[in-house]
Amino acid sequence: MTATRRVTLVWVLLLVLTFGSFLVGVEQGAGFASVGAVIIVGIAMFKVRLIGIHFMDLRVAPRALRALFEGYVLAVFVVLVALDIFVRP
Amino acid sequence: MTQGIQKTMAISGAAFVLLLFPAIIMTGLLPPISPMRNANEIAQFWSTNTGLKRLGLVLLLAASGLQAPFGALIAIRIRQMEAGRHSPLAYTQLVGTGLAVVAIIMPTFAFAAASYRPERDPQITQALNDLGWLPFVMNWPAATIQCLAIGFAIFGAAHEIWPRWLGYFNVWCGFIFAAGGLVVLFKDGVFAWNGLLAFWLVAVFFGLWFLIMAWQLWVSIAAPEGNSAASAVAENEPRRSQLQQ
Amino acid sequence: MTLLRQSGAQDVAADRARHVPGEEGIWVFVLGDMTVFALFFATFMYSRGKNPAVFARAHAELRVALGAVNTVLLLSSSLLVVLAVQRVLGGRRAGAWRLIAGALCCGVGFVAVKAVEWTQLFAARKGVGSGEFFSYYFMFTGIHLLHVLIGLAVLSRLIVVIRQTEFTDKQARLCETGGVFWHMVDLLWVVLFALFYLVR
Numbered sequence: 001m002t003a004t005r006r007v008t009l010v011w012v013l014l015l016v017l018t019f020g021s022f023l024v025g026v027e028q029g030a031g032f033a034s035v036g037a038v039i040i041v042g043i044a045m046f047k048v049r050l051i052g053i054h055f056m057d058l059r060v061a062p063r064a065l066r067a068l069f070e071g072y073v074l075a076v077f078v079v080l081v082a083l084d085i086f087v088r089p
Numbered sequence: 090m091t092q093g094i095q096k097t098m099a100i101s102g103a104a105f106v107l108l109l110f111p112a113i114i115m116t117g118l119l120p121p122i123s124p125m126r127n128a129n130e131i132a133q134f135w136s137t138n139t140g141l142k143r144l145g146l147v148l149l150l151a152a153s154g155l156q157a158p159f160g161a162l163i164a165i166r167i168r169q170m171e172a173g174r175h176s177p178l179a180y181t182q183l184v185g186t187g188l189a190v191v192a193i194i195m196p197t198f199a200f201a202a203a204s205y206r207p208e209r210d211p212q213i214t215q216a217l218n219d220l221g222w223l224p225f226v227m228n229w230p231a232a233t234i235q236c237l238a239i240g241f242a243i244f245g246a247a248h249e250i251w252p253r254w255l256g257y258f259n260v261w262c263g264f265i266f267a268a269g270g271l272v273v274l275f276k277d278g279v280f281a282w283n284g285l286l287a288f289w290l291v292a293v294f295f296g297l298w299f300l301i302m303a304w305q306l307w308v309s310i311a312a313p314e315g316n317s318a319a320s321a322v323a324e325n326e327p328r329r330s331q332l333q334q
Numbered sequence: 335m336t337l338l339r340q341s342g343a344q345d346v347a348a349d350r351a352r353h354v355p356g357e358e359g360i361w362v363f364v365l366g367d368m369t370v371f372a373l374f375f376a377t378f379m380y381s382r383g384k385n386p387a388v389f390a391r392a393h394a395e396l397r398v399a400l401g402a403v404n405t406v407l408l409l410s411s412s413l414l415v416v417l418a419v420q421r422v423l424g425g426r427r428a429g430a431w432r433l434i435a436g437a438l439c440c441g442v443g444f445v446a447v448k449a450v451e452w453t454q455l456f457a458a459r460k461g462v463g464s465g466e467f468f469s470y471y472f473m474f475t476g477i478h479l480l481h482v483l484i485g486l487a488v489l490s491r492l493i494v495v496i497r498q499t500e501f502t503d504k505q506a507r508l509c510e511t512g513g514v515f516w517h518m519v520d521l522l523w524v525v526l527f528a529l530f531y532l533v534r
Contacts (some may be wrong), residue, residue: 025532044528079440
């Protein structure tokens with residue numbers, strides 16, 4: 001696969017994910033809210049990862065930098081989900 | 090300008106932070122009093138531990154001046170990085186340094202007034218407290234001017250003195266410091282003068298910036314037999330070296 | 335390790351030569367900015383947990399479709415920037431400036447949509463002081479907007495640089511660096527979109 005095709009496919013995937021999470025966001029009912037939030041945040045962080053790996057070209061970056069980025073994506077996902085689940089009025 | 094003088098100027102920045110921190114604690118500014126407190130609570134605050142607070146304020150003023158030699162040496166580094174007869178970024182940075190000293194002095198005067206006669210009408214004390222806190226946190230132009238001057242000097246450097254990552258760090262810090270400018274809009278939450286983002290985040294990087302810049306100033310002191318324009322041991326007769334350019 | 339050597343066999347060559355995308359220093363800026371925004375995200379989620387009903391009510395006032403349009407605009411602009419940078423690094427920079435110009439248009443589109451959104455919100459008397467949700471909304475998307483504007487300036491500069499006659503590794507690297515900044519702007523919006531527009 002050429003580089004051009006690869007990034008274009010990633011873009012298509014990003015659009016699909018955007019549309020998909022848009023649907024989840026719109027469809028949320030009252031009880032669905034928390035699960036919906038986890039899914040939405042999860043999809044968002046996955047998109048962030050795609051942008052970092054394929055657009056920012058972290059694929060070819062030194063492992064340390066890549067690890068930092070991946071660590072960030074994971075940490076933000078975990079923290080946001082934890083806040084969603086555990087923080088109550 | 091000997092190595093000894095440069096080293097002293099370099100650590101004056103670190104000394105500033107190390108003196109500022111205890112002075113702020115003594116004055117009771119850490120953690121910041123909430124903007125939501127009413128006049129009586131604030132009058133109460135300024136009536137307690139007055140001796141300690143006033144001493145802290147004196148130390149704040151003493152600390153503030155340490156930014157002057159620090160900023161001056163940074164300006165020299167910028168001058169060394171830039172080509173040409175004039176160094177606009179160095180001058181800009183010096184203006185920022187002057188403002189930085191004022192940034193500490195001005196709020197300290199307001200806090201001093203608040204502390205001076207705490208038995209007066211609480212409304213007045215609250216007003217003085219606001220007059221101290223708002224500029225104390227909102228004083229971002231002083232910091233951001235310096236940061237951007239340093240950043241742009243590094244990016245456009247004709248002679249490489251500092252690493253480029255330091256330029257990025259300064260530009261980023263410049264933006265972070267600007268967050269303090271928002272506090273007039275909020276009385277609570279993360280962007281209030283005691284908020285996580287407008288105060289704590291800014292405060293942490295404020296201190297860090299001095300330490301990192303002090304380190305970079307120190308390690309960029311050239312050896313006495315240094316080379317031409319990059320030499321840190323430039324003349325104490327500026328006119329002569331200007332003619333030589 | 336000249337960047338200009340990577341051409342058609344870019345994928346294969348890339349695996350053999352790991353390099354920091356763009357200038358190393360930009361990552362100090364990017365990771366720092368991402369971390370600060372992570373703080374923004376966490377603060378928002380925490381507040382939302384404390385005031386779920388208030389947040390849900392305020393959230394309902396946002397036009398999700400506009401947010402989605404903005405997301406598509408930025409994602410597309412990022413694609414165009416990647417394609418342009420790939421061509422520049424592959425030594426085929428002729429015409430690559432048009433891709434950047436396309437990205438620039440998308441970015442301007444983003445600002446335009448945002449202007450429409452905010453005008454509607456202001457007309458509904460929503461501002462930075464209209465409760466927690468909207469103070470976060472305007473502050474965070476406002477700070478992001480500032481990044482977009484800076485990004486537009488960066489992209490404009492890249493167009494000029496790409497069209498220069500004199501073009502060395504240094505200019506190529508500058509393009510890659512500018513690209514990284516733009517992708518960061520895109521990536522931050524992806525999360526903002528999710529938190530403000532999608533999560534209820």
